[in-house]
Structure formats: structure tokens, C-alpha cells
Amino acid sequence: MSMRIIFALTFALAALTVQAETSPPAQVECQASNQIALKDCLAKLAPQAEQDRKNAETAARAMMKNLDRVTSRPKALPAFNQASKAYQNYQHAHCTWIGKSFAGGGSAEVAERACRIDLDRARADELSRFYVQ
Template sequence: MRHVFLVLLITSPALADPTLECADASSQVEIGSCVGETEERVNQAMEASYGLAIRAAKELDDVTGRVEAQPALEASQSAWAGYRDAQCDAVGASYGGGSGTGIAITSCRIDLGRARVDELLRFAN
């Protein structure tokens, strides 16, 4: 239950712009560090929610006697990771190599990661 609370806290809609969550940061270095720490927390929430979703998919496969839900979820997660990486690389490319590129890429990964946590929790329920 603790993981679910943590996951819900990390995915709060109030946390819409990762850079705005770093209001105490006064330089790009500090903002970069702050969004990096946020990305780590989002990744932890994603691992927890993916674990819950995989367990639910396995239970469904066990109950139905089929082996479809778990492999489908695994394929979905793999495809999503590829999309996230390509999308955030495109966001970074739109900065033309400027100093905010890394922050933009990390913020993109946070936004997409939070959305994925929500999707995984729907699978888990």
C-alpha cells in the first residue's frame, strides 16, 4: 500500500512542469540537478507500478489459463520506452544544442514517465 501512495504522490497533476517544481534552484546547474532527482523518483514509481501491473497480468493469465496479458504488458512497456526515448530526443533536438537541452530532455522523460505510471496503475487495478 505504501508504494501505491508514493506512486500517487509522484504522479500528482499539480506537478505539471518539472522545472517549476525546482523553484528554489537559481541556476541551470541547480535546475538540472533538481529535475534529475525528480526523474529518479519517477523511475522508482514506474518500477513499483510496473511490478504491480505485471503481477496483475500474471494473475489474469493464471486465472484464464492463457498466456497473453503478461507478454502483452511486457511488449507495451518495451515499446513505450522506445517512444519515450525518441520523443524526448526530438524535444532535445528542438533546442538546437542550447544550454537548456538537457533540462528539456529530462523534463520530457519526467512528464512521459508520470503518464506511464498512471497507465500502469490502471493495468494493476
Template sequence: MRRAVLILLFPAAALADPALECSGASSQVEIGSCVAQMEERVNAALEESFGFAMQTAAELDGVTGRTEAQPALEAAQTAWVGYRDAQCAAVGASFGGGSGTGIAITSCRVNLGRTRVDELLRFAD
């Protein structure tokens, strides 16, 4: 059920460069808009999957009588956000300020976000 909800938020189809998934886009402005919309969907999927994982962590903490799973997951998510931001900034820097910098950064965030959704869903199962 949880995976079905997330599949609707973004297609698992292509794990290629998100910019290449914007088949109808013919300019950098259109590609930028397309990948920005992808990022919005991925962010929604991240929120959902993190919520599922937190629910699972809460259940685990309740069963075990400990309070470790939720704080650990929160710390991991915070660390992941820092990694994503730094990694995608590095990708952007590799473009030397060129016109494709924003698309590259957003595409990086989409790719890393998709991977994180999968990780969170594995935790939630």
C-alpha cells in the same frame, strides 16, 4: 494501497514543466540537478507501478488459463520506452544544442514517466 506508495515517491502536485517545479533553483546547474532527482523518483515509481501491473497481468493469466496479459504488457512497456526515448530526443533536438537541452530532455522524460505511471496503475487496479 498501491497508489499511496507511489504518491510518496513523487508528488502528483504539478504536471507543469518539471523545470518550473524547481522553485529554489537559481541556475541551470541547479535546475538540471533538480529535474534529474525528479527523474530518479519517477523511474522508481515506474518500476513499482510496472511491477504492480505485471502482478495483475500474471493473476489474469492464471485465472483465464492463458498467457497473453504478461507478454502484452511487457511488449507495451518496451514500446513505450522506445517512444519516450525518441520523443524526448526530438524535444532535445528542438533546442538546437543550446544550454537548456539536457533540462528539456529530462523534463520530457519526467512528464512522460508520470503519465505512464498513471497508465500502469489503471492496469493494476
């Protein structure tokens, strides 16, 4: 991997770090007067949070692939892929539980979506802090 690509990935992760650190919890950010407005706001936030997580994972995955290539020890990338799968399983289980704790209705859907947004933001932030030091 060329130094130019490594620098580009580093700057991309730095940008994600700045955004993730300034983002309040999704339900706080979407303070709305009714359920419909709250759902609409969360629906707008969700794609960006997911994309930020995917971008951070892509950058980290590229770094792990490069590390495995440079060290001739293919261990970092498989470990990262396993961690990413574990995160996705955790997010699904945790946010499903959060939704179920609201005993159904519109509040359950809002809570589950907000949970997914917050966890995606946190994952992007964690990956960014780990690789941008």
C-alpha cells in the same frame, strides 16, 4: 497469487496515483534561477520518477501474470511486456526529439531530462489509474 499480495499491490498503485496526480511538470517544479540549479533539481527528481514507473510496471506485470494463470490464457502478460517496450521506445524517441528541438546547449539537456521525468510520472499514473478503480 494470494489476496494479501493483490491488496498490497493495489495499495502501492493507489499511493503512486496520489503522487502522480499532484506532481507538476518537472521544469515547473524545479523553478530555478540558473541552469546549474535547474539541472541539479531535475537530477534529484529523475530517479524517483523512474522508480515510480518501475514500481507501477512491476505491480501491473504481477497482475497480468496472475490473470494469465487464473484464466489459463497467457495473453495479458505478453501484451503488457510489448506495451512496456513500446513505451520505452516512445519515451526515448520523443524526449530525444524534445532535446534536439532546443538546438543543443544546456537547455536541450534540461528539456530532455524534464521530458523523461514527466513521461515516467505519466506512465506510472496511467498504470495506477488503470488498475486502481
